[in-house]
Amino acid sequence: MQQESDDQAFMRRAIELALRAQAEGEVPVGALLVRDRRVIGEGWNRPIGVHDPTAHAEIMALRAAAQSEQNYRLPGTTLYVTLEPCCMCAGAMVHARVEKLVFGAWDPKGGAAGSVFHLLPSEQPFNHRVAVQGGVLQEACSELLRSFFHSRR
Numbered sequence: 001m002q003q004e005s006d007d008q009a010f011m012r013r014a015i016e017l018a019l020r021a022q023a024e025g026e027v028p029v030g031a032l033l034v035r036d037r038r039v040i041g042e043g044w045n046r047p048i049g050v051h052d053p054t055a056h057a058e059i060m061a062l063r064a065a066a067q068s069e070q071n072y073r074l075p076g077t078t079l080y081v082t083l084e085p086c087c088m089c090a091g092a093m094v095h096a097r098v099e100k101l102v103f104g105a106w107d108p109k110g111g112a113a114g115s116v117f118h119l120l121p122s123e124q125p126f127n128h129r130v131a132v133q134g135g136v137l138q139e140a141c142s143e144l145l146r147s148f149f150h151s152r153r
Contacts, residue, residue, distance in 0.1 A: 006037060007080070007102050007133070007136050008136060008137060010032060010034055010039075010078075010080040010102070011080055011082070011102065011104055011136045011137045011141070012137070013030075013032055013039070013042075013080070014030040014031055014032055014057075014080045014081060014082045014104070014141075015030060015082055015104075015137070015140060015141065015144065016030065017030025017031065017032065017042055017043065017044040017057065017082075018030035018044060018045075018057070018082045018141075018144055019144075020044045021044035021045040021046065021057065022144075022148055024044075024046070024048075024049050025048060025049070026044070026045040026046060026047070026048055026049060027045050027145070027148065028044075028045070028082070028144050028145060028148050029044065029045045029056065029057040029081065029082050029083045029145075030042075030043070030044045030045075030057050030081070030082050031043050031044070031056075031057035031058045031060070031061040031079060031080060031081040031082070032061055032079075032080050033061045033062060033064075033065040033074065033077050033078070033079050033080075033098070034077060034078045034079075034080065035074075035076050035077045035078075036076070040064075040065040040068050040069060040074075040077070041061045041062060041063070041064035041065025041066070041067075041068055042060075042061055042064055043056075043057045043058065043059065043060025043061035043062075043063070043064055044057050044060065045057045045060075046060060054088065056085075056086065056088065056089050057081060057082070057083075058079060058081050058085050058089035058092065058093070059088070059089060059092055061079065061081075062074065062079070062092055062093070062096050062098075065077070066096070072095075072096065073096060073097045074096045074097055074098055075097045075099065076099055077096075077098050077099055077100075078098070078099060078100040078101070078102060079093060079098050079100070079101050079102070080102045080103070080136075081101070081102075081103045081104070082103070082104045082105060082141040082144065082145075083103060083104065083105050083107055083111075083141065083145065084103045084105065084106050084107040084111035084112070084113050084114070084115055084134060085101065085103065085107075085111070085112055085113055086107070086110050086111070086112055087110075087112045087117055087119060089112070090112035090113060090117070090119040090120050090130075091119065093120070093130050094119075094120070094126050094128050094129075094130060095128075097128050098130055099130065099131065100130065100131040100132075100133065101113060101120060101130050101131070101132050101133070102133045102134075102136050103132075103133075103134050103135075103136070103141075104134075104135070104136055104137050104138050104140065104141025104142070105138055105141040105142040105145060106134055106135070106138070113132045113134060114132065114134065120132050
């Protein structure tokens with residue numbers, strides 16, 4: 001029960017970070033990395049603002065955590081993100097040795113945690129596996145993206 005409560009609380013923080021991305025004109029995706037119930041890195045989508053195609057929310061959170069921990073390996077961590085990660089971000093999680101991924105909205109166009117690609121499930125032959133839990137605060141995360149793209153049309 002405590003884990004479910006923690007997952008929702010951390011996802012609410014990811015939603016706050018997604019709103020920061022939206023305020024900057026970016027696709028509203030937010031992410032944070034947690035170890036032992038403590039946030040060690042946060043990020044939000046920034047590819048437009050920093051002119052960097054790799055500046056996805058997950059990558060920004062991983063970079064912040066790696067700097068904070070002074071280590072590119074981040075074992076024992078959970079990554080919370082409002083949208084199912086893409087292939088690039090899934091690969092970065094494997095390289096960083098993230099233990100678990102918790103995401104909100106599924107991405108039927110490019111998700112790499114089961115929607116389109118299956119890069120993280122345990123049957124993959126990688127040297128590290130990331131546990132996956134999708135759909136945490138799914139409706140809130142999905143609505144944030146829907147309203148953002150609706151306003152752009």
